[in-house]
Amino acid sequence: MIFTIFKKELKETLRDRRTILMMIVIPVLLIPVILNVSVGIMSSVEKEASAKELRIGIIGNKNCFVGKELEAIPATFGKKKISYYSNAASLQKDLQKDSLDLGVMEDALLKDKFSKKTPATILWYFKGTEMGMEERAKGYMQYLENKTQQQRYQEMKIDGTELKPLIPVYKNIASDKEMIGKLAGGFLPYIFIAFGFMGCMYPAIDLFTGEKERGTIETMLVVPVARWKILFGKMGVVILSGLLASSFSLLGLYISLNYSDVIQVPEIKEVIQSILTVKFILILFLLLIPLTVFFAGVLIPLAIYSKSFKEAQSIITPLNLVMILPAMLASFIPGFELNYATACIPVINVVLASKDLIAGTLDMGMLAVSFLVMAIFAGSSVFLSNYQFGKESNVSN
Amino acid sequence: MIEVKDLRKEFPLSKQQKAEIQTTDTVSVAVDSISFTCQPGKVFSLLGPNGAGKTTTLRMLATIFNPTSGTISICGHDSVKESELVRKKIGFLTGSTGLYGRLTPNELITYFGDLYGVSKADQAIRKEKLYDLLDMHDFQNKRIAKLSTGMKQKVSICRTMIHDPEVVIFDEPTSGLDVITAENIIELIRDCKTQGKTVIFSSHIMSEVDLLCDDLAIINKGKLLHQGTMDAFRANMQETNLTAEFIRIIRNS
Numbered sequence A: 001m002i003f004t005i006f007k008k009e010l011k012e013t014l015r016d017r018r019t020i021l022m023m024i025v026i027p028v029l030l031i032p033v034i035l036n037v038s039v040g041i042m043s044s045v046e047k048e049a050s051a052k053e054l055r056i057g058i059i060g061n062k063n064c065f066v067g068k069e070l071e072a073i074p075a076t077f078g079k080k081k082i083s084y085y086s087n088a089a090s091l092q093k094d095l096q097k098d099s100l101d102l103g104v105m106e107d108a109l110l111k112d113k114f115s116k117k118t119p120a121t122i123l124w125y126f127k128g129t130e131m132g133m134e135e136r137a138k139g140y141m142q143y144l145e146n147k148t149q150q151q152r153y154q155e156m157k158i159d160g161t162e163l164k165p166l167i168p169v170y171k172n173i174a175s176d177k178e179m180i181g182k183l184a185g186g187f188l189p190y191i192f193i194a195f196g197f198m199g200c201m202y203p204a205i206d207l208f209t210g211e212k213e214r215g216t217i218e219t220m221l222v223v224p225v226a227r228w229k230i231l232f233g234k235m236g237v238v239i240l241s242g243l244l245a246s247s248f249s250l251l252g253l254y255i256s257l258n259y260s261d262v263i264q265v266p267e268i269k270e271v272i273q274s275i276l277t278v279k280f281i282l283i284l285f286l287l288l289i290p291l292t293v294f295f296a297g298v299l300i301p302l303a304i305y306s307k308s309f310k311e312a313q314s315i316i317t318p319l320n321l322v323m324i325l326p327a328m329l330a331s332f333i334p335g336f337e338l339n340y341a342t343a344c345i346p347v348i349n350v351v352l353a354s355k356d357l358i359a360g361t362l363d364m365g366m367l368a369v370s371f372l373v374m375a376i377f378a379g380s381s382v383f384l385s386n387y388q389f390g391k392e393s394n395v396s397n
Numbered sequence B: 001m002i003e004v005k006d007l008r009k010e011f012p013l014s015k016q017q018k019a020e021i022q023t024t025d026t027v028s029v030a031v032d033s034i035s036f037t038c039q040p041g042k043v044f045s046l047l048g049p050n051g052a053g054k055t056t057t058l059r060m061l062a063t064i065f066n067p068t069s070g071t072i073s074i075c076g077h078d079s080v081k082e083s084e085l086v087r088k089k090i091g092f093l094t095g096s097t098g099l100y101g102r103l104t105p106n107e108l109i110t111y112f113g114d115l116y117g118v119s120k121a122d123q124a125i126r127k128e129k130l131y132d133l134l135d136m137h138d139f140q141n142k143r144i145a146k147l148s149t150g151m152k153q154k155v156s157i158c159r160t161m162i163h164d165p166e167v168v169i170f171d172e173p174t175s176g177l178d179v180i181t182a183e184n185i186i187e188l189i190r191d192c193k194t195q196g197k198t199v200i201f202s203s204h205i206m207s208e209v210d211l212l213c214d215d216l217a218i219i220n221k222g223k224l225l226h227q228g229t230m231d232a233f234r235a236n237m238q239e240t241n242l243t244a245e246f247i248r249i250i251r252n253s
Helices: A002-014 A017-051 A065-072 A088-096 A110-115 A133-155 A176-214 A217-221 A227-259 A266-275 A278-305 A309-332 A348-359 A364-390 B015-020 B054-061 B083-089 B105-115 B120-134 B149-161 B179-194 B206-212 B230-235 B242-252
Strands: A054-059 A080-085 A102-106 A122-126 B002-012 B027-038 B043-047 B069-074 B090-094 B167-171 B198-203 B215-220 B223-229
Touching: A002 A017, A002 A176, A002 A227, A002 B105, A017 A176, A017 A227, A054 A065, A054 A088, A065 A080, A065 A102, A065 A110, A065 A133, A080 A088, A088 A102, A088 A122, A102 A133, A122 A133, A176 A217, A176 A227, A176 A278, A176 A309, A176 A348, A217 A227, A217 B090, A227 A278, A227 A364, A278 A309, A278 A348, A278 A364, A309 A348, A348 A364, B002 B054, B027 B054, B027 B069, B027 B198, B027 B215, B043 B054, B043 B179, B043 B206, B054 B069, B054 B090, B054 B167, B054 B198, B083 B090, B090 B149, B105 B120, B105 B149, B120 B149, B149 B179, B167 B179, B179 B198, B179 B206, B198 B206, B206 B242, B215 B230, B215 B242, B223 B230, B223 B242
Parallel strands: A054 A080, A054 A102, B027 B223, B043 B198, B043 B215, B090 B167, B167 B198
Antiparallel strands: A102 A122, B002 B027, B002 B069, B215 B223
């Protein structure tokens, strides 16, 4: 009987354009669009930043130390336009008005300090609200510092290497797969989870609230089938829809990698393709199945409680944030790792385990704990759905 | 056969509901100790104004609601302890019953046939008979959402009868229907009676009651006000017509 109900509900669901849109069309099309847009924005921001002419204001004249040195800095540091000011007030005013990007003032006693071989101050003005200006200032300063230091070593006839007892060497032992995995790991699980939730949402509302709204629920409740079997048949379709939405988002990713030129760096493409293995997909689904059951088990009682499609949407939309926000935080907050504590937090454990899975550093013990925790939450949510579906007050309007 | 004894149904009241109806009671009594019997081959009518408790009573008979107290026996089976057995015996149709718009009548009837455990061979025979009777052949494979109200009502009748129930429960079956569509229901009730089925239907349209019923019960505010045969009701009327007599009984309560 469960299968009879499942088949009928699936047939009806697949005939609903809204569900098809959320379950198949959006996941398949949206991933290439998201990738295209984000890669496009990133490259245009980079292009714009490198092409942008930096407007630097110097307090002093062309013959001052900073003026001469900055004018001589090679174009590889980016385009620049230098103007000169007689006082700090007018320079700061132009910075406030956004007529300038950076301001520089050298120490008034710079020449004296140079001759006495003591340090002189170079004061940089910038607006913290303008992205990247501090880094540009630090870049120029590093250049000036190195050049001046070398000159001083020559004047003092000192071998610079003698003053540098330690040479730091930082070697990154993470593989390309790990590096990109950690980066992609922040993005991919979030996508699968978000689509999985949205994939469950419409069928849950349609199959439970919709039955009440359309007046069909009474006909179901008088058939000689136990209520839990009716619930399980319907729930099966909600879970399948969620899993299909996640699978189609994976398909969307595969299509974007293979049939579009979104990612133009072949190494990144290779690494992402090497991540999408059968083993990866199987383990991912091992985590996604209890997660999707949990989503269905949380959505169904709310859908049963709601009296209309509109009411269900207004209740479930905030839940969307409650469910997806932790996934987003776990996805994008650096340093948030899978351990025995985080493995016990539903949704977050799936995101963190997926991140490690993508990076190839997933600990099987943690995977087992995450799966067990999700299975317990999924089971509890099914129990809750069954309780709610059995309540007379919530079943009929 | 339906036997109802001391049937009572209470619904818990929420804080908001208590404030709305200005009461300190924790429950509202929808049906209050009613008893009646419906015989096979007879049509029993449950009459009452809106909010009298007719729908709640019929939902308890159909096992959608469990009684707070009292018992219901349908074809000798207890509606609570043997609810699945009871459901196999009953057909339930209401005026507001919806249908699955994305399915075709054929798909819907097969689905309910399967749920009622009707064999494929019996389904085929009953479908053919019902489609002939209700003239459904032309639209059996069209999506239900695209059918007219009359066509949908025929599909509902077919769904109710596919498992050949012994007991048929109708809750205001003609409400909101035009006279031609309502006539299909009237015909169905007559057919059920002829076939020896037990029929109970709720209504507040006295012309329908006059036309169809053998026994009747009048309820108001959950309480049983009158019970007996239709002939006895007619014989003891104090008013000139059925509607006026019905109103008199309700007002006197």
